[in-house]
Amino acid sequence: xxxxxxxxxxxxxxxxxxxxxxxxxxxxxxxxxxxxxxxxxxxxxxxxxxxxxxxxxxxxxxxxxxxxxxxxxxxxxxxxxxxxxxxxxxxxxxxxxxxxxxxxxxxxxxxxxxxxxxxxxxxxxxxxxxxxxxxxxxxxxxxxxxxxxxxxxxxxxxxxxxxxxxxxxxxxxxxxxxxxxxxxxxxxxxxxxxxxxxxxxxxxxxxxxxxxxxxxxxxxxxxxxxxxxxxxxxxxxxxxxxxxxxxxxxxxxxxxxxxxxxxxxxxxxxxxxxxxxxxxxxxxxxxxxxxxxxxxxxxxxxxxxxxxxxxxxxxxxxxxxxxxxxxxxxxxxxxxxxxxxxxxxxxxxxxxxxxxxxxxxxxxxxxxxxxxxxxxxxxxxxxxxxxxxxxxxxxxxxxxxxxxxxxxxxxxxxxxxxxxxxxxxxxxx
Amino acid sequence: xxxxxxxxxxxxxxxxxxxxxxxxxxxxxxxxxxxxxxxxxxxxxxxxxxxxxxxxxxxxxxxxxxxxxxxxxxxxxxxxxxxxxxxxxxxxxxxxxxxxxxxxxxxxxxxxxxxxxxxxxxxxxxxxxxxxxxxxxxxxxxxxxxxxxxxxxxxxxxxxxxxxxxxxxxxxxxxxxxxxxxxxxxxxxxxxxxxxxxxxxxxxxxxxxxxxxxxxxxxxxxxxxxxxxxxxxxxxxxxxxxxxxxxxxxxxxxxxxxxxxxxxxxxxxxxxxxxxxxxxxxxxxxxxxxxxxxxxxxxxx
Numbered sequence: 001x002x003x004x005x006x007x008x009x010x011x012x013x014x015x016x017x018x019x020x021x022x023x024x025x026x027x028x029x030x031x032x033x034x035x036x037x038x039x040x041x042x043x044x045x046x047x048x049x050x051x052x053x054x055x056x057x058x059x060x061x062x063x064x065x066x067x068x069x070x071x072x073x074x075x076x077x078x079x080x081x082x083x084x085x086x087x088x089x090x091x092x093x094x095x096x097x098x099x100x101x102x103x104x105x106x107x108x109x110x111x112x113x114x115x116x117x118x119x120x121x122x123x124x125x126x127x128x129x130x131x132x133x134x135x136x137x138x139x140x141x142x143x144x145x146x147x148x149x150x151x152x153x154x155x156x157x158x159x160x161x162x163x164x165x166x167x168x169x170x171x172x173x174x175x176x177x178x179x180x181x182x183x184x185x186x187x188x189x190x191x192x193x194x195x196x197x198x199x200x201x202x203x204x205x206x207x208x209x210x211x212x213x214x215x216x217x218x219x220x221x222x223x224x225x226x227x228x229x230x231x232x233x234x235x236x237x238x239x240x241x242x243x244x245x246x247x248x249x250x251x252x253x254x255x256x257x258x259x260x261x262x263x264x265x266x267x268x269x270x271x272x273x274x275x276x277x278x279x280x281x282x283x284x285x286x287x288x289x290x291x292x293x294x295x296x297x298x299x300x301x302x303x304x305x306x307x308x309x310x311x312x313x314x315x316x317x318x319x320x321x322x323x324x325x326x327x328x329x330x331x332x333x334x335x336x337x338x339x340x341x342x343x344x345x346x347x348x349x350x351x352x353x354x355x356x357x358x359x360x361x362x363x364x365x366x367x368x369x370x371x372x373x374x375x376x377x378x379x380x381x382x383x384x385x386x387x388x389x390x391x392x393x394x395x396x397x398x399x400x401x402x403x404x405x406x407x408x409x410x411x412x413x414x415x416x417x418x419x420x421x422x423x424x425x426x427x428x429x
Numbered sequence: 430x431x432x433x434x435x436x437x438x439x440x441x442x443x444x445x446x447x448x449x450x451x452x453x454x455x456x457x458x459x460x461x462x463x464x465x466x467x468x469x470x471x472x473x474x475x476x477x478x479x480x481x482x483x484x485x486x487x488x489x490x491x492x493x494x495x496x497x498x499x500x501x502x503x504x505x506x507x508x509x510x511x512x513x514x515x516x517x518x519x520x521x522x523x524x525x526x527x528x529x530x531x532x533x534x535x536x537x538x539x540x541x542x543x544x545x546x547x548x549x550x551x552x553x554x555x556x557x558x559x560x561x562x563x564x565x566x567x568x569x570x571x572x573x574x575x576x577x578x579x580x581x582x583x584x585x586x587x588x589x590x591x592x593x594x595x596x597x598x599x600x601x602x603x604x605x606x607x608x609x610x611x612x613x614x615x616x617x618x619x620x621x622x623x624x625x626x627x628x629x630x631x632x633x634x635x636x637x638x639x640x641x642x643x644x645x646x647x648x649x650x651x652x653x654x655x656x657x658x659x660x661x662x663x664x665x666x667x668x669x670x671x672x673x674x675x676x677x678x679x680x681x682x683x684x685x686x687x688x689x690x691x692x693x694x695x696x697x698x699x700x701x702x703x704x705x706x707x708x709x710x711x712x713x714x715x716x717x718x719x720x721x722x723x724x725x726x727x728x729x730x
Contacts, residue, residue, distance in 0.1 A: 115474035199565045206677035258559035263676040398696035406681035409592035
């Protein structure tokens with residue numbers, strides 16, 4: 001009798017497991033009127049703390065008012081500037097159990113997911129919500145892949161900004177109000193600062209070096225030359241690139257020698273705040289750090305586009321997607337509607353310190369820096385950031401980062417140029 | 430028939446879950462890893478075209494991978510040499526009748542109880558590359574600051590931020606952490622040598638050096654071999670310590686195959702990552718298999 005019971009229990013358990021397996025999987029995805037969506041919406045991000053978490057919370061609040069019938073399920077994974085989250089996400093996508101929506105950098109990073117056929121086409125969603133006219137055309141062009149759009153951006157960051165310590169500049173006899181117009185003038189300023197006994201340029205580990213490299217490429221080659229590096233129109237082995245790499249080498253000679261030991265961008269920015277260095281080239285998330293530490297723009301610090309890149313906006317954007325096989329596609333669309341809406345963008349970006357992608361968002365009470373960035377974004381030429389997954393796929397970026405990191409040690413210009421060229425040949429289509 | 434099943438049945442039932450789990454999660458995954466390493470899956474886009482051993486030949490021809498193998502070689506030599514020398518030295522000191530042996534034994538063994546990740550955070554600070562003579566030198570911390578303040582400023586160096594020899598600096602904390610373990614092994618070896626043997630040698634007129642040379646060292650050689658195998662294969666797999674000390678995974682100076690595999694994996698270059706994994710497995714097997722062969726022969730004898 002007992003044996004029969006346990007057998008029965010076993011069969012029952014097996015049945016349950018099978019039922020569990022059969023449940024997911026093949027839900028149709030083309031339905032989805034966001035307005036009648038109900039249930040849970042699971043959203044995957046790496047915004048687990050700091051200003052990012054505050055921004056996400058603000059967004060969720062707007063989502064709650066827009067769609068009272070839906071509950072927001074926070075699937076954030078912390079750690080490693082998103083690398084932890086990305087490996088978790090890759091495993092879920094591979095197993096066919098995606099979240100309802102996940103975060104990715106707009107641009108080439110999305111390309112990996114598109115190539116893997118993991119994203120739904122959102123072109124009709126853009127038409128239905130009239131988003132094409134509300135987002136800047138340059139941005140929409142960058143989001144469009146073979147005529148289709150796969151994500152909704154929540155914010156815009158700028159990667160070509162120099163942050164400078166006013167006191168250090170004044171001590172060295174450099175006018176903080178008049179930033180250098182090109183690289184040569186900038187290096188001349190740095191010579192003055194070096195003579196005054198301060199480190200001219202603060203930089204940290206590998207990825208911040210890549211961002212500095214990207215800024216100097218952009219300044220030296222101009223927008224067309226820079227863009228051509230990623231689509232094959234600019235030859236990595238050309239003399240112009242040699243000049244740019246020489247400029248990068250010169251810039252490195254002004255930096256702190258312990259750059260590889262600094263754990264992330266923040267210690268390098270801290271050096272500028274403490275007066276240990278004059279300049280730091282960093283994305284505009286640095287603005288949130290200055291503000292948090294109580295520094296006043298114009299008094300304690302100034303910011304300006306990297307010399308030689310005035311009129312260019314080196315952009316990166318976080319964006320949200322609708323994965324194929326999402327459990328609640330109508331809920332996903334509701335979430336994406338909130339992300340794209342003017343109210344959602346205002347609430348989120350005010351808290352995170354970035355600027356809205358939606359041009360109709362209200363920005364009256366944004367910070368001084370944010371207002372200047374919004375103005376620039378509206379009128380500047382836009383290029384994609386290399387260091388932040390907008391210009392090239394992650395594998396390309398990784399190989400190039402190793403080459404740039406190697407250059408930091410051996411300063412072999414030809415070596416960097418040759419490896420960059422062969423990496424480009426390996427990944428370019 | 431049924432009777433026989435009764436004798437071996439329970440044993441098989443008991444072992445079956447282990448066999449199945451090990452079969453799936455160790456051996457099947459090794460095979461699957463090897464299969465991926467033969468494909469051209471270099472991006473997230475699914476592709477399973479077989480390319481033979483192309484990934485392996487490309488990797489071995491890649492200067493970056495060669496650099497990582499060179500780093501691995503230096504790391505292993507310094508790590509192995511350091512732990513053996515310090516381990517033996519400490520064991521030899523403690524083997525002499527010394528006061529407070531138990532105390533020093535714990536002191537030497539203690540670092541082993543700390544995880545590489547935890548000690549790596551401390552050693553990141555200790556091995557900071559900034560030197561007092563460089564611009565911004567007033568921020569100097571760790572060993573360089575210590576050397577400067579005791580008047581040995583000339584010994585300051587950039588530790589792991591050196592493209593050729595930097596990896597040897599990573600071996601320093603590893604030696605600190607595992608010398609005590611090697612000491613424990615050697616101490617057990619010393620204790621295993623009966624006092625009668627030494628007495629007999631001394632009565633026969635052996636000098637202390639000859640006693641070590643002909644009586645004690647030969648008896649310690651199996652201990653030495655285990656130490657070499659254990660430290661050697663740990664060195665081949667060393668990943669966590671490097672990741673804890675060096676902030677950025679892409680840092681070229683200290684790239685070893687294990688960290689390079691991680692970078693490739695994060696970049697969705699699954700084929701290359703799998704190929705590096707297989708190469709590492711082969712390297713570890715080259716170290717471990719002769720040892721297994723040796724011990725099984727020793728047991729048979």
